[in-house]
Amino acid sequence: MELLDSLLLGFQSAIRPTILMYCFFGVFLGTVVGVLPGIGPLAAISLLLPITYHIEPTAAIVMLAGVYYGAEYGGSTASILLNLPGTAANAVTCLDGHPMAKNGRAGVALFIVTVASLFGGMSGVLAMILFSPAIVEIGLSFGPAEYFSLMVLGLVAASTISMGSPVKGLAMVVFGLLLGTVGTDINSGVPRFDFDLPEMMDGISMVALAMGLFGISEIANSIPLSRGSKITEKITLRSMLPSAKDYKDSAMPIVRGSLLGCFFGALPGTGASVASFVSYAVEKRVAKDPSIFGRGAIQGVSAPEASNNAAAQTAFIPTLTLGIPGSATMALMLGALIIHGIQPGPMLMAEHPEMFWGLIISFLIGNIILVILNIPLIGIWVSLLNIPYRFLYPAMLVFIMMGVYSVNNSTFDVFVIALIGLIGYLLAALEFEPAPLLLGFILGPLMEENLRRALLLSRGDMMTFIDRPISMWILVLTAAILIWTIVSVIRSLAQNKKPEGELHEDNVSVKNAEID
Amino acid sequence: MTNKDYRDILGGLLMIAVGLFAAIYAQRYDAGTLQRMGPGFFPIALGIILAALGLIIMIPAFFRKGEKIAPNWRCIGWVTLSVVVFGALLNSLGLIITTAIMTFISSIPGVGMTMKSRVVLSICIAAITYLIFSFGLGMIIPVWPWSY
Numbered sequence: 001m002e003l004l005d006s007l008l009l010g011f012q013s014a015i016r017p018t019i020l021m022y023c024f025f026g027v028f029l030g031t032v033v034g035v036l037p038g039i040g041p042l043a044a045i046s047l048l049l050p051i052t053y054h055i056e057p058t059a060a061i062v063m064l065a066g067v068y069y070g071a072e073y074g075g076s077t078a079s080i081l082l083n084l085p086g087t088a089a090n091a092v093t094c095l096d097g098h099p100m101a102k103n104g105r106a107g108v109a110l111f112i113v114t115v116a117s118l119f120g121g122m123s124g125v126l127a128m129i130l131f132s133p134a135i136v137e138i139g140l141s142f143g144p145a146e147y148f149s150l151m152v153l154g155l156v157a158a159s160t161i162s163m164g165s166p167v168k169g170l171a172m173v174v175f176g177l178l179l180g181t182v183g184t185d186i187n188s189g190v191p192r193f194d195f196d197l198p199e200m201m202d203g204i205s206m207v208a209l210a211m212g213l214f215g216i217s218e219i220a221n222s223i224p225l226s227r228g229s230k231i232t233e234k235i236t237l238r239s240m241l242p243s244a245k246d247y248k249d250s251a252m253p254i255v256r257g258s259l260l261g262c263f264f265g266a267l268p269g270t271g272a273s274v275a276s277f278v279s280y281a282v283e284k285r286v287a288k289d290p291s292i293f294g295r296g297a298i299q300g301v302s303a304p305e306a307s308n309n310a311a312a313q314t315a316f317i318p319t320l321t322l323g324i325p326g327s328a329t330m331a332l333m334l335g336a337l338i339i340h341g342i343q344p345g346p347m348l349m350a351e352h353p354e355m356f357w358g359l360i361i362s363f364l365i366g367n368i369i370l371v372i373l374n375i376p377l378i379g380i381w382v383s384l385l386n387i388p389y390r391f392l393y394p395a396m397l398v399f400i401m402m403g404v405y406s407v408n409n410s411t412f413d414v415f416v417i418a419l420i421g422l423i424g425y426l427l428a429a430l431e432f433e434p435a436p437l438l439l440g441f442i443l444g445p446l447m448e449e450n451l452r453r454a455l456l457l458s459r460g461d462m463m464t465f466i467d468r469p470i471s472m473w474i475l476v477l478t479a480a481i482l483i484w485t486i487v488s489v490i491r492s493l494a495q496n497k498k499p500e501g502e503l504h505e506d507n508v509s510v511k512n513a514e515i516d
Numbered sequence: 517m518t519n520k521d522y523r524d525i526l527g528g529l530l531m532i533a534v535g536l537f538a539a540i541y542a543q544r545y546d547a548g549t550l551q552r553m554g555p556g557f558f559p560i561a562l563g564i565i566l567a568a569l570g571l572i573i574m575i576p577a578f579f580r581k582g583e584k585i586a587p588n589w590r591c592i593g594w595v596t597l598s599v600v601v602f603g604a605l606l607n608s609l610g611l612i613i614t615t616a617i618m619t620f621i622s623s624i625p626g627v628g629m630t631m632k633s634r635v636v637l638s639i640c641i642a643a644i645t646y647l648i649f650s651f652g653l654g655m656i657i658p659v660w661p662w663s664y
Contacts, residue, residue, distance in 0.1 A: 175531070390627055401618070
């Protein structure tokens with residue numbers, strides 16, 4: 001069977017010592033980054049981008065992916081112990097995780113979320129294995145018009161569904177697209193917006209933008225948040241084991257969470273955060289006694305954690321099969337692939353099967369490594385969390401500097417990142433989300449290319465986007481989202497309230513968090 | 517609370533400014549036709565869209581109460597300064613000294629730090645940075661003022 005052959009190929013590829021090493025490094029770093037509040041997988045991935053230039057592409061993407069889904073494992077640790085989410089998707093885990101810790105059940109919570117994360121992650125991988133070939137088939141019939149429409153859908157969805165005002169989200173997307181045009185235009189060779197500076201010929205560095213927006217800006221925001229309580233509980237292995245009732249109570253939430261996560265992860269514009277919020281809401285609605293939520297209900301912890309890990313895996317599906325990133329983080333992965341000269345899209349599976357399937361198998365291996373990291377080694381993470389932030393963040397800043405400098409050995413990039421950090425901070429103070437900007441920036445050149453090609457093929461006929469059926473349906477969906485957004489914006493304006501996005505959870509502090 | 521939503525007014529204004537700048541500046545690049553898009557087409561179109569979105573953000577804000585804008589200038593100021601200092605001094609003073617200075621400056625807004633702890637932190641981080649990047653990863657980077 002062809003699938004079995006592919007899996008075997010992937011296995012051979014993933015078992016290589018180099019790949020295993022980078023997989024381990026990635027998930028380890030991902031856990032660290034997930035555990036530490038204030039820095040997330042997006043920042044870590046952009047920091048690692050320069051390092052990936054020197055290693056083979058499969059190892060690079062395995063490592064970066066490891067950081068991504070590894071962070072979803074570790075992020076729950078700070079949520080449970082400190083009521084501070086490690087990543088945006090773990091915000092929901094605070095709601096019931098921290099009360100569980102206060103009830104002396106921190107160990108059990110940590111254990112169950114790891115189990116839930118494992119199940120969710122594995123479901124996501126299964127979904128990838130089952131559905132990717134089919135999606136690639138469809139993708140092969142896509143032309144530039146379809147790609148353009150799909151990217152429009154992705155950007156609109158990403159900006160309107162996440163937190164914050166949808167109009168501002170769209171504005172940030174467009175701003176990002178504009179920033180993407182800076183540099184030498186591939187088609188004509190004309191340098192755009194270069195202001196006669198030779199360093200601007202290659203455009204704004206992706207690393208500088210990502211690190212400036214999500215590193216510097218995040219850090220500056222996190223400094224005043226002093227972490228009050230130090231963690232005093234000793235988490236022993238025995239205290240972590242859940243009771244039979246805990247297992248029984250968590251079983252269906254984990255299954256439901258995983259299914260939701262698989263679905264939302266694959267959609268553009270939604271990811272682990274949305275998946276975890278929706279999953280929590282579903283559990284609350286489905287529960288026999290909803291009043292247990294918010295006070296240490298194990299369902300409120302196992303379902304969201306299963307869903308965010310499932311979503312983190314399935315988020316790779318559109319990126320790897322169609323070349324359409326569903327979120328800013330996925331866009332960075334896409335960027336990493338492009339830097340290595342690999343064209344993501346339906347041809348990826350055919351041209352680089354050992355990379356495609358090797359990556360999927362590495363997910364399986366990575367998930368298992370993460371269980372080992374998160375249960376027996378939980379003590380390491382607890383002591384990591386006890387390091388005061390004021391010692392940690394200067395080190396993080398220095399690492400960011402080294403990362404940016406190392407791309408071009410250029411101090412110009414350092415100045416760029418300072419400027420972007422400042423602008424990003426100000427924009428955040430004005431309540432503009434940074435994630436849509438990064439998404440627009442990375443997709444900008446791709447979108448322009450596809451627009452140009454589509455119009456070239458249609459000889460300047462704009463109707464081509466509607467004449468071609470797949471493109472038309474995608475645009476119809478986009479229009480539906482836009483209309484629904486406009487309606488809700490108008491409604492909130494009529495009530496003289498500020499227009500907010502879907503995910504405005506008032507009882508969890510997720511200020512300036514990275515929405516994947 | 518302020519009586520107009522200054523946050524969105526300012527935000528909208530910013531978007532309008534960026535959009536108009538892009539649309540006008542990009543006129544120098546050939547926009548081309550729909551069939552053969554030139555380098556100017558995309559930026560001009562995007563600039564117009566951004567300016568329009570800025571308008572949509574700004575206008576309702578005049579009729580709405582808003583929160584005060586409260587950026588923490590101290591935090592972002594010192595952090596940004598430390599980055600700029602790093603960029604300016606790296607090639608002249610070398611990795612170790614520049615990292616130490618940068619760490620010191622960036623730790624200024626840190627809550628509950630004494631001068632002594634800042635100095636100690638700066639030395640430690642400079643040492644760790646040297647070990648990881650110069651020694652461990654083998655990055656080519658001037659270490660001392662007299663290197664290269």
